[in-house]
Amino acid sequence: MNMKNNLFKNLGKVAIVLSVFFIISCGSDDDGDDVTADVFVTLPTETVSTYTGSLGYTPADGMGVVGVTDGTATITQSGSSYTISFSDGVPSITGLRFLGSDGAYASVSSDGSSLGISLDDGELAIGATIDGNTWAFSGDR
Incomplete structure (x- = not known):
């Protein structure tokens, strides 16, 4: 039971990250320019x-x-x-790119799928729905 509570708590963190990115993406960037590769970072x-x-x-x-x-x-x-490859026969999530710096990184989707991946202080939280498949992961190194 504790594992489920922990998972839901960390999925809440993913929801917050997605909300922040949604708000930022809806900001005053109506200049018509496409997002360039410059906004994405290489993970440490x-x-x-x-x-x-x-x-x-x-x-x-x-x-x-x-x-x-x-x-x-x-x-x-x-x-x-x-x-991101998973154990237990769970399919991988591929083609991810990340935003962030200073130890906090998140991945967002541009293809209409719902995807929230957060990396912060050695912790990984994933909440994703792609083509009807749903992933949830919360853990650390």
Whole structure:
């Protein structure tokens, strides 16, 4: 039960991060310019790591549901984007790019999916819905 409470508490952090990015993105940037690669950052080497924590996944078809369980999430870099691979047969999330600095980083989506990934002080929190599949992860290095 404590693991579920911890997961929901950390998902709340992800919701706050998403809200902040939404508010910022709706600000006074109506100049018509596209977002350039300059706003995205390269993650520090120590954040490209494996995190251990609570993992939840529900596929769009509802088959093979992974409930809240102990699991891992591993961040890897390929060029200018990142992939998060999970344990327990949970599919990876690919093509991620991050915003941030000073130890706090977040990933946002530009393709209509709902995606909130927060890296802060060695903690990783993920709340994502992509093509009907839902991921939740909260853990640390």
